[in-house]
Amino acid sequence: MIIGERKPIQEVLGMIAEHDKILIAGCGTCVAICMAGGDKEVSILASAIKLARNKEEKSIQILEQTPLRQCEWEFVDELKDKIETCDAVLSMACGIGVQTLVERFPKAVVYPAVNTTFLGLPEEQGVWSERCGACGNCVLDKTGGICPIVRCSKSLLNGPCGGSQDGKCEIDSEVDCGWQLIYDRLKTLGKLDNLTDILPAKDWSTSRDGGPRKMVREDMKL
Amino acid sequence: MKGDFEPKITAFCCEHSGLLSANMAVESRFVFSNDVQMIRVPCSGKIEAIHIMKALEEGDGVAVFACHKEACQFLRGNLRAEARVSSIKEILKEIGVEEERVQMYYLAPSNGIKFAQLLRVFYENLKKLGPNVGRKVG
Numbered sequence: 321m322i323i324g325e326r327k328p329i330q331e332v333l334g335m336i337a338e339h340d341k342i343l344i345a346g347c348g349t350c351v352a353i354c355m356a357g358g359d360k361e362v363s364i365l366a367s368a369i370k371l372a373r374n375k376e377e378k379s380i381q382i383l384e385q386t387p388l389r390q391c392e393w394e395f396v397d398e399l400k401d402k403i404e405t406c407d408a409v410l411s412m413a414c415g416i417g418v419q420t421l422v423e424r425f426p427k428a429v430v431y432p433a434v435n436t437t438f439l440g441l442p443e444e445q446g447v448w449s450e451r452c453g454a455c456g457n458c459v460l461d462k463t464g465g466i467c468p469i470v471r472c473s474k475s476l477l478n479g480p481c482g483g484s485q486d487g488k489c490e491i492d493s494e495v496d497c498g499w500q501l502i503y504d505r506l507k508t509l510g511k512l513d514n515l516t517d518i519l520p521a522k523d524w525s526t527s528r529d530g531g532p533r534k535m536v537r538e539d540m541k542l
Numbered sequence: 543m544k545g546d547f548e549p550k551i552t553a554f555c556c557e558h559s560g561l562l563s564a565n566m567a568v569e570s571r572f573v574f575s576n577d578v579q580m581i582r583v584p585c586s587g588k589i590e591a592i593h594i595m596k597a598l599e600e601g602d603g604v605a606v607f608a609c610h611k612e613a614c615q616f617l618r619g620n621l622r623a624e625a626r627v628s629s630i631k632e633i634l635k636e637i638g639v640e641e642e643r644v645q646m647y648y649l650a651p652s653n654g655i656k657f658a659q660l661l662r663v664f665y666e667n668l669k670k671l672g673p674n675v676g677r678k679v680g
Contacts, residue, residue: 329636360592364633367595371676372637 321350321441322414323448324357324434329368332410335431336369339380339407344369344433345399345421346386347413354448357412357434359386365412365433390417396424403428438470456526456533462514464505471498477519549668550577552597553605553661556586558615559651560607566654567661577601578661587619591626594644595633602674603643605664607657610648620648639676642667 336342344362352358366382373380383402389395390413399421403409408429411418414436421430438450453469459477460467469475473491480499483490487500506512524530555561561582579601583589586608597604606627608620624646631641647660 329633333637360590363592364595367592367599368633368637370599370678371595371634371639374678375638375675 321353321439322416323354323437323440323450324351324414325437326356326361326365326412326434327432329365329372332365332431332433333369333372336380336408336410339429341381341383341406342408342410343383343385343399343402343406344410344412345390345396345417346384347390347411347417348386348388349391351413351417351434352386354442357414359384362386362412365410386412390414391420393420393424396420400425453527455522455524456530457523459519462517462519463502464509464511464514466498466502466505468498468502471496471501473498477522479515547669547673548577549603549665549673550579550601551603551605551661551665551668552579552581552601553607554581554583554586554589554593554597555607556609556620557582557584559609559613559649560586560647560657562651563607563649563653563657566652567658568654570654570658572654572658578665585614585616585619586623587614587616587621589623589626591630594627594630598634598639598643598674598676599678602671602677603645603664603668605661606644606646607660608646608648610650613650637676639674640671642671643674 344366346352346357346359346362348358355361362384366384369380369382383406385399385402387395387398390411403425408431409421410431410433411421412433414434415432418430418432421428439452439454440448440450442448450470452467455469468477472480473489473495474481476499480497484497484500487497489495489497503515506514553560553564555564564580586606589606594604606623608623609615611620614620627644627646630644634641634644645664649656649660
């Protein structure tokens with residue numbers, strides 16, 4: 321899922337400084353699960369903004385709503401009435417949600433209240449870590465299901481660098497060496513021979529190097 | 543001005559410790575300010591960050607009375623409450639509201655005197671701080 325983190329409140333306050341009535345729009349999917357932008361976080365941010373604005377003797381009216389998803393037209397349409405009555409929208413969704421609102425409601429002023437950080441999973445309650453770089457050309461079949469693009473700090477494709485020490489990465493002793501993880505996994509699977517297959521230089525045009533990505537499925541069009 | 547100021551306090555009380563001590567304090571005829579709103583919770587871990595924030599919108603300070611750290615009936619409820627109180631303090635620091643307006647206290651179920659003392663100290667500290675400037679106007 322998409323992992324996010326609420327922006328510093330002062331940064332958010334700066335964005336909405338000129339507005340007196342705003343909608344804080346949460347998202348009930350990824351950012352709700354990572355506790356950055358679900359309905360609870362929307363309420364907490366609303367409360368913090370009210371306290372901060374009261375302190376400045378500049379009160380603010382805040383509406384709150386959290387659609388199940390903020391990244392699909394059908395779900396954001398339920399925000400229409402509230403958006404029309406507000407000066408601005410503070411989106412607590414990922415960057416996709418913010419842009420969905422911008423495209424669906426072109427006249428609305430929309431600000432991001434969350435930094436979209438990475439694609440990952442909750443390792444345990446309160447701990448999230450990156451698992452996918454969305455590179456557009458998956459090699460997990462060759463690396464035992466462990467992604468060298470994001471688990472290796474250098475995104476190396478054919479084994480570790482010289483900075484791998486005792487299974488840890490040179491960038492931080494708390495960070496596992498991605499290639500140690502891959503080696504251990506392949507050893508467990510009895511597939512260490514996979515490592516003799518040299519992966520060619522990666523074609524990054526399917527990733528960010530190829531510009532904005534778009535997928536069209538004619539078979540799925542209505 | 544601060545001398546006349548009566549802080550409005552919300553006290554969240556775990557029913558296994560804070561509430562029992564509060565009852566004992568009342569029975570022992572310790573006097574509370576009329577502006578203390580007691581809220582009974584089944585465990586301090588039941589208190590969400592938004593409960594504390596909402597109480598701050600309406601009042602001057604929030605106290606959480608929980609079981610001693612090793613004595614939570616639900617094992618980790620008081621530790622969860624502590625983490626939430628810490629997160630609220632961080633938010634208050636960010637927006638420039640005194641973090642001392644939110645305090646967490648640990649006590650045994652039969653300690654009415656300590657409850658009254660802690661509440662009194664909290665009350666006096668809030669009096670020194672003055673009204674919560676973030677509190678809802680009107």
